[in-house]
Amino acid sequence: MSSLTPARPFRRTDADWWRDAVFYQVYIRSFADGSGDGVGDLAGIRARLPHLVDLGVDALWITPFYPSPMADHGYDVADPRDVEPVFGDLAEFDALLAEAHAAGIRVTVDLVPNHTSDRHEWFQAALAAGPGSPERARYLFRDGRGPDGAEPPNNWPSVFGGPAWSRVPDGQWYLHIFAPEQPDLDFTNPEVLADLEETMRFWLDRGVDGFRIDVAHGMAKPDGLPDMEPMEDTGLLDDHGPGDHRFDNDGVHEVHRRIRAVLDEYPCTMAVGEVWVSDDDRLADYLRADELQLAFNFKLLTADWDADDLRDAVVHSLESVAHVPAPACWVLSNHDRPRHVTRYGGGGLGTRRARAAALLQLALPGAAYVYNGDELGMPDVDLPDEVLQDPIWERSGHTERGRDACRVPVPWSGTEPSYGFSAQRDTWLPMPGGWGPLTAEAQAADPSSVLSLYRAALALRASSPAFTGESLEWLPAPEGCLAFRRPGGLVCLVNLSAQAVPLPEGRVLLASADVAGGALPTDSAVWLQA
Template sequence: MTPVDPALHPFRRADTDWWRDAVFYQVYVRSFADGSGDGVGDLVGIRSRLPYLAELGVDALWITPFYPSPMADHGYDVADPRDVEPVFGDLPGFDALLTDAHALGIRVTVDLVPNHTSDRHAWFQAALAAGPGSPERARYLFRDGRGPDGAQPPNNWPSVFGGPAWTRVPDGQWYLHLFAPEQPDLDFTNPEVVADLETTMRFWLDRGVDGFRIDVGHGMAKPEGLPDMVPMEDTGLLDDHGPGDLRFDDEGVHDVHRRVRAVLDEYPGTMAVGEVWLKDDDRLARYLRADELHLAFNFKLLTADWDVEDLRDAVVHSLATVATTPAPACWVLSNHDRPRHVTRYGGGEAGTRRARAAALLQLALPGSAYVYNGDELGMPDVDLPDEALQDPIWERSGHTERGRDACRIPVPWSGTEPSYGFSARPDTWLPMPAGWGPLTAEAQAADPASVLSLYRAALRLRRSSPLFAGESLEWLPAPEGCLAFRRPGGLVCLVNASARAVPLPEGAVLLASEDVSGGVVPADTAVWLHA
């Protein structure tokens, strides 16, 4: 198939810094829209919902992995990074999706999974067949075991998904997998590994994609000799355990990011955002140097409680991270790995009310923002029965960690019964609960007071109003339990995270998450003003 000519790409002739204030929409492929009728989301489904996304007002998509995969980790175990998994479609279908998205003014970024491959990847199968000391094994991290008979793992590293980070093969060697055994880590000191990553990037960039989200962006590099680390039990989810955790944030990872950036610089107007789980502002900032990532997710807002001090602290630290870098801040409230913020904020009516306010906080902040599919509908987590759980964390943890399935329920589109227009069949890859009729996009589009209508109004204002100009903010005095700031363009945002109403500040109300017509800002409410 003839690749898309980058010179003809409609977005790359202007506004190469589009990503600095863009609103990205994360599409978790399996759960967004099912076009084939098998109960699993796919590329045809995404393509069919592009007009909805255009009306929502997002600037770009981040599509999670749709590459050939045995699905041990639902696509993050990639068997071939330069093709499409048949469950999700094919390459012509991806090209059609890309063409349609660009025609609607929506850019498309895709997941890059450099840290590991699937154990079914041709390279790993060749490594198993070739044996110890072979060039094929040198692409991965094979090591001899410890102890007199090599029966102990080479070091004490735990897997993020539970259990040891090592699996022994029949000839006695062990291989490293920071995640599931089906996800062997690559060795980025091997030039062949780096070159293959560059080939994968060019494959998708030549087709016309606008950038990448880099999975486990603080992984890839490992310390020489793979020494033991400070003993720790992993949480079962990515997190920053500090400098004692030798699995992540090794200095060599920056060499990989410089190679990634060099390829992207050959394609003006493209970008990369890294999944970098680091709490330390200075360590995170190092990923945002001029020759590394364009953006890095700052997860402080995603992990903050609904508490004014927590929320303000998240904003302060996120802005401090980028203050000495060329990058803007990058805000996240939910994603496919963490509980949705409706649930995190308490669930039910209270959680939804707080989530509405949090949306206005996120979208008022300077920089870029990521919206997870379903955020704009106020989707909560779903408490699934044990037998429905599919996340590898559930099995790897010995059924002590339920994993991430609760935040991955398919998006409800229309109707009053499962699968609410997500699929032609009622039984979907993760079950959808009863009672979600009012949550559907169709129902909410007809309701001016809905979460969807709030997002549409907020994104329309953000895109069109000069009040959102500038990449900084000025903190303003605010009542107890509230935070308030002004953007250089003139936008004022007040968030009342307290349990009582506060006086509405002076100025013209642009948008509010609840009714402020009485001259007060109710509890758990945010308001945008031009003061």
């Protein structure tokens, strides 16, 4: 552990520590580069643990760092039980885990069960073995349609553009909901489930505290793989409802019961699912007592900066967990979506709104996820075409720019790229000029910065009894505003109207803007002790 990172206990040591935890998503390529090659890595995370301690997060979620050809930057896993050399090795991971635990921070890692890399030894064996073989039965190989089998087996589109099927030289086709380099596994095959359990135990035995499950609504496919209803927009995991046979089939719940059974063998561990399901009852099914502990609810992430939209997002998110053991789980940004500073208008306007949104998110009952750079108010970056790397860019025929704009590396210090992210200027995605004021170093010295706001908010959330309880009561509020009270006495008021509004009665705990005059400015939020 760095000498700058003091040993400290976990904030909660009970088995349900995750219920109100603040998780920090590390997109490993973009967080911090310890080796100096321009790509973030495990050593970089170790070096920046003091930042995470000072920020006050409870746990990390680290995106995939496993051996991979990087067709989808790590979500095409060639070996789920090792470390990609560009990120380090198993000894480096073990050191990070030990140092994070000593710093009072738990570590969760990405689990990618829906598919493998096409370089995975299983898929290579499937290609060599031929039709009808046990090796192919681990994946979804099918004969094509038409007289000569030259048409795909069904009409499913890939999330990344184009058909969800690719043909191999012997004439069969294999299913890939994502890129062709990411063949889907067949979870009706006992070997596939057993291998997933082996992967989980490999990391749990090393001491990880849990998993984020990629495409957690995707592992089950309907019998016969029927055609789906044609849809105009089938990209990026948006919930397209019951006509989209690629996701949210009932058989997926048996997979989650098997995942939960393994977790239950390891006290104090948990899993959160990436579940793009908008129906409250369907989402709740993933959170039954023998399935996931948490599931991302993306309604806050997809809501517009509008009082009715945001209130609706909160209401439905709480409704989805009203009758299950799980708490709500809130997220504003991640590596797949435009950052909320940009979504809310960009520049000074987007930053003001993002500051308010941070207080809204962190005031809500349940768990919260902060994406690396959220705490600095990072925006998306308008990257030139020639540097784009997301497979969506190529698969869409250069009509969809993909997700690179929200994945630009985090700026740490200095006034020129790479702002302390790496020992070299050139980073895997280029960093723009003019980010000196955005760096963690600059913001740490500024009590009015976004970073200082996050630090204060997380400290209050962790220490104040005002945040107790897993419910909220909506309060009367001026038009264009949201106001609610937690059982412990916290009142949160968010002003999305066009004018300042009077502060409610109570002691101000924290505000996203100056409230010294007794009014809350537009695009601002305040926490009060009732």
